[in-house]
Amino acid sequence: MILYYSSTGNTEFIAHQLAKRLDDSAVNLLERIKTNNMSVLKSDKPFIICSPIYVCEMPRFLASYLKKAILKGNRQIYFVFTSGGYSGIASTLAKRLAHQKKMIYMGCADFKMPRNYIISKRYPLQSRDENKKRLLGAKEKLPLVAAAIKRGDRLKSRYIFLFEKLITLPFNPIWVKYKQPDELFYTKDTCIGCGKCARVCPVNNICIKNRRPVWQHKCNHCMACINACPVRAIEYRGSTEGRELYHINKYVNKKYL
Ligand SMILES: Cc1cc2nc3c(=O)[nH]c(=O)nc-3n(C[C@H](O)[C@H](O)[C@H](O)COP(=O)(O)O)c2cc1C
Incomplete structure (x- = not known):
């Protein structure tokens, strides 16, 4: 079962494409998060969490929903992130989340997608051509990630340096408070x-x-x-x-x- 949250469609696209390739279902968590619906989610296939990256990690409202969510059936859990190019320490936190849920962490995949953070001029959006290039790149990567999941392989994410954790962990609460x-x-x-x-x-x-x-x-x-x-x-x-x-x-x- 593929569980996703998406605000501007990038993650939704990846989730549905994976669902098609894995013959699985994609469940949009928006309504569940909004209504704090904790009814059981049951899957015979591995769980695949698809999430955008917000300030170097999974959105906190999604992470805290997943922490409480009751996932029954298959104990394997994959994470698939979409970002503007830097997913920060998301894989470290994903691994921690999997362990907290007593599930088997199967790794993370990253998709570099168009950046959607439009309210800050410090992070300008890419050109339309760059967005098209990124979406094409994602389409090429999708079958590889789907095939690895189908085989039951662990997904390999990049190495997270200690300094990334040291910067992100204290920075994020400050960003959340003073953004x-x-x-x-x-x-x-x-x-x-x-x-x-x-x-x-x-x-x-x-x-x-x-x-x-x-x-x-x-x-x-x-x-x-x-x-x-x-x-x-x-x-x-x-x-x-x-x-x-x-x-x-x-x-x-x-x-x-
Ligand atoms: C609040 C916020 C913070 C973000 N932080 C990052 C970030 O740290 N690194 C990055 O590469 N992209 C960042 N992005 C870009 C998104 O992760 C990216 O565009 C993602 O694909 C959006 O997915 P969605 O369309 O499914 O919502 C951020 C976007 C938002 C809205």
């Missing part, structure tokens, strides 16, 4: 009050008041709300105005999903 505030999200008059932004928020950070989204200050910066808006009515002050947003649907035909 750019969600007060800077705003809606334009084109907002139709459809509530899609609230529905895609994994941490229920958005409530709709007077047909407009209001952010509740526990944002994880996943970029789902701003990218999901059907009329592009959401902006982040000082950084997204006039910029192209990112969602994989702009590049990949929906039939792949």
Whole structure:
């Protein structure tokens, strides 16, 4: 069983492609995370967790959901990450998570995908050509990863240096606390009050008041709300105005999903 979370479609694409190749099912965890649904997930095949990378690790809301999730059946667990090119210490934490769950850690695979962190000018998005190149690269890598999982091989991830752990572990809580505030999200008059932004928020950070989204200050910066808006009515002050947003649907035909 493939369990995934995805805000802008990269991880969803990889999860569904793996599911097709492994003749397995891909389960979107969004609703389960939002509603804290801990009903049993049972699989005869190995569990495969597909996750984006947020600041050098798995999103914390996903990691804490998985920690509590009841996974029954097969005891093997693989991890597949999508990132903008640097997955940091995610594999170390994935191994730790597998051990905490008393499961057999089968390794991690990394897919270098288009970067989706659009609200900071410090991390500019790639060009459309670069995005296409990355997606092509991912498509080429997919059959190799699927074949290794099918054979029951352990996936080999790169070596994590001690300094990476020493930097990331204390840095992340600081980032989480002091990251750019969600007060800077705003809606334009084109907002139709459809509530899609609230529905895609994994941490229920958005409530709709007077047909407009209001952010509740526990944002994880996943970029789902701003990218999901059907009329592009959401902006982040000082950084997204006039910029192209990112969602994989702009590049990949929906039939792949
Ligand atoms: C809050 C946030 C933090 C991110 N941090 C990293 C990072 O540390 N390293 C990296 O290579 N990409 C990083 N990215 C980029 C995403 O991991 C990448 O675009 C991923 O494929 C998005 O997956 P999704 O479309 O399934 O949500 C970050 C994105 C977000 C939204």
